[in-house]
Amino acid sequence: MLVNQLKYDLLLFSRELFYLIFTIIVPPATYLFMGTLYGDFTYAGGLNYAETYTPSFILLITFGVVFFAFGFDQVMNRTIGVEKRISITPVPKKTLLLSNILKSIIITSFGYFLVFFIGMIVHDLSFVPLNFVASFGFFMLLNAALLIISSAIYSLFTSVNAALVFSIVIFQIGMISGGFAMPVDMMPAFVQTIADFNPLYHMNQLFIAVWNGQFIVDNQSLLSIGYILGCVTISLLLLRFVYKVKK
Amino acid sequence: MEIVHVKQLKKSYGTNKVLRGIDFTAQAGEIIGVIGKNGAGKSTFLEILMTLKTYDEGNVFVFDKEVRSLSTHQLEGIRKQISVVLQPTQFYKSLKVVELLKLFKAYYKSSVNIEKIIADFKLEPYRKTYFNKLSGGWKQIVSLAIAFLSEPKMLILDEPTTGLDPHMRNILWAYITKYNKRTGGTVILTTHNMDEVELYCDKVMLLNDGVGETFDTTKRILDSGYKSIHDFYLSKVSM
Numbered sequence: 226m227l228v229n230q231l232k233y234d235l236l237l238f239s240r241e242l243f244y245l246i247f248t249i250i251v252p253p254a255t256y257l258f259m260g261t262l263y264g265d266f267t268y269a270g271g272l273n274y275a276e277t278y279t280p281s282f283i284l285l286i287t288f289g290v291v292f293f294a295f296g297f298d299q300v301m302n303r304t305i306g307v308e309k310r311i312s313i314t315p316v317p318k319k320t321l322l323l324s325n326i327l328k329s330i331i332i333t334s335f336g337y338f339l340v341f342f343i344g345m346i347v348h349d350l351s352f353v354p355l356n357f358v359a360s361f362g363f364f365m366l367l368n369a370a371l372l373i374i375s376s377a378i379y380s381l382f383t384s385v386n387a388a389l390v391f392s393i394v395i396f397q398i399g400m401i402s403g404g405f406a407m408p409v410d411m412m413p414a415f416v417q418t419i420a421d422f423n424p425l426y427h428m429n430q431l432f433i434a435v436w437n438g439q440f441i442v443d444n445q446s447l448l449s450i451g452y453i454l455g456c457v458t459i460s461l462l463l464l465r466f467v468y469k470v471k472k
Numbered sequence: 473m474e475i476v477h478v479k480q481l482k483k484s485y486g487t488n489k490v491l492r493g494i495d496f497t498a499q500a501g502e503i504i505g506v507i508g509k510n511g512a513g514k515s516t517f518l519e520i521l522m523t524l525k526t527y528d529e530g531n532v533f534v535f536d537k538e539v540r541s542l543s544t545h546q547l548e549g550i551r552k553q554i555s556v557v558l559q560p561t562q563f564y565k566s567l568k569v570v571e572l573l574k575l576f577k578a579y580y581k582s583s584v585n586i587e588k589i590i591a592d593f594k595l596e597p598y599r600k601t602y603f604n605k606l607s608g609g610w611k612q613i614v615s616l617a618i619a620f621l622s623e624p625k626m627l628i629l630d631e632p633t634t635g636l637d638p639h640m641r642n643i644l645w646a647y648i649t650k651y652n653k654r655t656g657g658t659v660i661l662t663t664h665n666m667d668e669v670e671l672y673c674d675k676v677m678l679l680n681d682g683v684g685e686t687f688d689t690t691k692r693i694l695d696s697g698y699k700s701i702h703d704f705y706l707s708k709v710s711m
């Protein structure tokens with residue numbers, strides 16, 4: 226049953242042009258395009274373009290998938306009545322949720338390998354097994370955190386239009402203040418302030434550090450981890466609350 | 473054998489008291505029509521029987537089990553025995569008809585042959601059509617085809633014939649009566665077409681002001697002096 230549901234979930238994803246654009250088309254294309262512009266720059270920590278932006282764009286894809294194809298998709302199914310129709314079939318809710326989570330993990334992992342592959346070809350990114358394992362493991366943790374945060378946020382929406390506008394705006398804000406377009410310290414002060422409150426910014430910083438084997442426990446990294454964990458905790462509480470109200 | 477037993481069922485949406493004490497039973501093999509004006513609470517009542525909606529007071533037994541007290545697992549067991557048509561129904565819009573049928577067949581772990589269902593409901597020309605590209609009536613037919621994908625003990629159909637042309641209406645009713653005769657399954661449905669009730673339903677429940685004002689066999693209603701169920705409805709229900 227799970228395999229079957231997963232097959233259909235992936236099929237539905239592949240047929241939604243809107244999801245494809247925001248997940249596995251725009252971010253890899255931007256990664257390539259920016260690489261031709263800034264390929265020779267040196268970034269914070271003495272890192273080159275590929276070292277900085279490969280993890281960033283993997284994270285951006287993950288963000289797109291988890292917010293559009295996972296969170297927004299749930300709102301859409303809820304509001305047009307698909308969820309209601311499915312809910313009276315004997316299929317366990319757990320199976321549906323699990324399939325949806327697996328779907329996201331499969332697509333984000335696909336994004337991971339896609340960007341990594343582009344990086345290897347275009348920017349001579351090297352494959353270091355130990356680093357790769359650490360990065361992929363950390364990526365899974367970020368994936369889990371984003372899934373929880375996204376579930377909580379989208380559980381609040383009851384209209385597709387509101388959810389759509391929100392998704393597009395949050396994608397823009399997330400992208401700019403998360404450090405995906407340009408380093409945040411080159412941005413105006415107000416963007417830097419937003420960045421401090423943007424969990425994606427913190428995820429991005431941590432992921433770049435882990436990716437390049439530069440992760441150290443200091444005030445900055447502890448603050449980032451603490452902030453992300455705080456967001457996850459609040460999301461979990463919110464999900465419990467929404468679940469109780471629905472009952 | 474009693475399939476559904478409802479006692480003093482009450483349900484409000486906020487201050488809107490929709491169901492104010494309904495008593496209802498369905499025996500195995502009966503075809504029961506629930507009628508009443510727009511907004512009378514027919515869909516609400518049916519959705520409670522489908523285990524989709526919660527209720528405030530009273531008892532609802534489906535297959536001898538009180539719906540309110542069931543665990544998630546038990547509910548899934550009951551849902552396996554019930555097929556439904558919702559008003560209005562939505563499915564994944566970017567799945568093709570044949571894919572939807574396959575998906576729902578898997579949900580019900582059913583052994584019904586999809587090709588037979590496609591042939592019976594004349595869906596062959598539409599098997600590769602995306603659900604959201606179908607006309608309203610064909611969407612309804614897909615929804616009905618899905619209801620007959622499993623071999624349920626009970627069918628709950630909310631306005632199944634709304635939007636169907638006369639041929640498809642006939643096909644559907646032939647299908648419902650055949651299913652009923654062959655499997656002894658129970659059918660509970662709503663419709664605004666009183667001729668259908670008169671022709672096909674064993675029993676009628678008239679929902680009015682939140683109660684089942686009349687709940688009797690079609691025959692007895694007609695015998696009591698009404699020319700038709702249509703007449704019965706018009707004389708019982710005011711605008």
Ligand SMILES: Nc1ncnc2c1ncn2[C@@H]1O[C@H](COP(=O)(O)OP(=O)(O)OP(=O)(O)O)[C@@H](O)[C@H]1O
Pocket residue numbers: 485488490508509510511512513514515516517559
């Ligand atoms: N989810 C809901 N929230 C609030 N009110 C609702 C909800 N669903 C139905 N109602 C209200 O409950 C009443 C009964 O609605 P219901 O859909 O059960 O009527 P119905 O008999 O099926 O009508 P129709 O013949 O038009 O299909 C209506 O006043 C409706 O506005």
Ligand SMILES: [Mg+2]
Pocket residue numbers: 514515516559630
């Ligand atoms: Mg209705």
